[in-house]
Amino acid sequence: MKNFELARLFDLMADILEIKEENPFRIRAYRRAAQNLESLTEDVEALAREERLEEIPGVGKDLAGKIVEYLRTGRIKDVEAAKRGIPGGVVDLMNVPGIGPKTAKLLYEKEGITTLDRLEKLARAGKLRGLHGIQAKTEANILKGIALVRGGQARMPLGRALPLGQELVRALGDVPGVKAIELAGSLRRMKETVGDIDVLATSTSPAKVMHAFTTLPQVAEVLERGETKAAIRHREGIQVDLRVLEPECFGAALAYFTGSKQHNIRIREMAVKKGLKISEYGVFRASTGRRVAGATEEEVYAAVGLPWIPPELREDLGEVEAAAKGRLPDLVALGDIRGDLHCHTKATDGSHTIDELVAAAETRGYEYVVVTDHSLSARVAGGLSADELAAHVGKIRAVQPKHPRIAVLAGSECDILADGAMDYSDDVLARLDLVIGGVHSRFKQPRREMTKRICRALANPYVSVLAHPTGRLIGEREPYDVDLEEVFRTAKQHGKAVEINAYPSRLDLNDVHARRARDLGVLIAVNTDAHVLDHLSTIELGVATARRAWVEKSGVVNTWPAKKLLAWARSSRPEAGRRPLAARGGGSKR
Secondary structure, eight states, X not given: OHHHHHHHHHHHHHHHHHHTTOOHHHHHHHHHHHHHHHTOOSOHHHHHHTTOGGGSTTOOHHHHHHHHHHHXXXXXXXXXXXXXXXXXXXXHHTTSTTOOHHHHHHHHHHHOOOSHHHHHHHHHTTOSBTBTTOOHHHHHHHHHHHHHHHHHHHSEEHHHHHHHXXXXXXXXXXXXXXXXXXXEHHHHTTOSEESEEEEEEEESOHHHHHHHHHTSTTEEEEEEEOSSEEEEEETTSOEEEEEEEOGGGHHHHHHHHHOOHHHHHHHHHHHHHTTEEEETTEEEETTXXXXXXXXXXXXXXXXXXXXXXXXXXXXXXXXXHHHHTTXXXXXXXXXXXXXXXXXXXXXXXXXXXXXXXXXXXXXTTOSEEEEOOBBTTOGGGTOBOHXXXXXXXXXXXXXXXXXXXXXXXXXXXXXXXXXXXXXXXXHHHTTSSEEEEEOOSOTTOOHHHHHHHHHHHHHSTTOOEEOSTTOOBTTTBOOOOOOHXXXXXXXXXXXXXXXXXXXXXXXXXOHHHHHHHHHTTOEEEEEOOXXXXXXXXXXXXXXXXXXXXXXXXXXXXXXXXXXXXXXXHHHTSOGGGOXXXXXXXXXXXX
């Protein structure tokens, strides 16, 4: 919880400094620290107690002091001082994509705008035009941005909601008398955004669970409290509902509250045909009212003649029919992932050394990890020239002997230029084990040009994976306009993979697009795009997206052994481009 609170405060400080046009290095330092705090898997309070705050990437002595100040007092004096003289609404305007500090300041000074409502009203009326740099197209983009922000406010991204839910489950699981406890709802189905958090539990002492839940430090407001049901507003703004159940109906309740609504309707229809009634309390004979199932989800599904259906599939998108025919997919699982193909280091915009990245991947039990720092055109990320890349590859190879249990592979996240050419020549790419191509500029190219651009990159014999294929950032940036059908057909034609990028604000491809790729027989890579070591754990989100897309293990290239992965990466290369690769380690996690 404190991780998120501090991340918000540091982001706020960066916003204020931008409005005041202060030192860009200070602004960048706060932004980086905020990002790393939000993705931190360890509790910042525990790090503070152990005097390890400066181990957080981007947190030096000064910011560590501010973290300690907040943990002790609940405030940071420098942030409060910086806020003086800046209307709060001006900072809020910067949450709208496309509105930077100068524009936010201009809107306030010229039109007195401090709320999204007023901004939207004036934009719809065409009354922003004429202000410095604002035209009709700008107004249209502002309206789209407002819609994105409001969508984000209504629902919380999975990457934020999941750790909050898991934290609550851990806390309540320690309450005496709790026998079973699970997340439910859209969070259990791992939707990319969720409206609330549902928690179900069984206990011999429901009153103790209710008391513990409503007095947790995460509680901002108690909305409802009964004997077996309570609701709170989490300090992160999302509602959390808790139900304590009898063990004999736990499975029925878990199925009912996991949903989705349409999936549940289908199951209930099947039950009616068998003379059964299903509710959150169990499965009952309609004629006698006798309970026939309900303790487990498996019992509930078996009662209507189906095998258990994984929660990620419960969207009434064909899973009921597939289950009835015994054709449910054997979904990829977190434990199937053998390595991460998309990771950054300090060589460009990452926060750790090659050795630190490899050690972290090795700790996860991976068989391989690919170091894929940025190419030259990604200047904001400190992209590498061809000569710098050659030196970087030498360093990657030099790390291998220290880690004999994992294959350390040299790659690149190489920019796809505006015309579809790659940022490095084929001769440079040929010296790498695996190449990921990504769009990082010219996001507003017309659909035809963007599609042609990406397809040309996929046809390059040295490119193996298309990174974050639509470029979207959830609640921040819309996908670029591209014909994904054509992209997927091209990827299939050339035997290339498209990425599910597990970075929480990306989840790109989303589940709908990933399923279409899967249906067309396109290979998938599930990667984290890690910039700090804690990002490696977000692989869980990418795997969940793949599962929602019905993706099986065989279709995910980084579930393959290293030998198969490398053979695939080299398979499209001409003989002249197949350079001998340095000797590698690579113990198996199997």
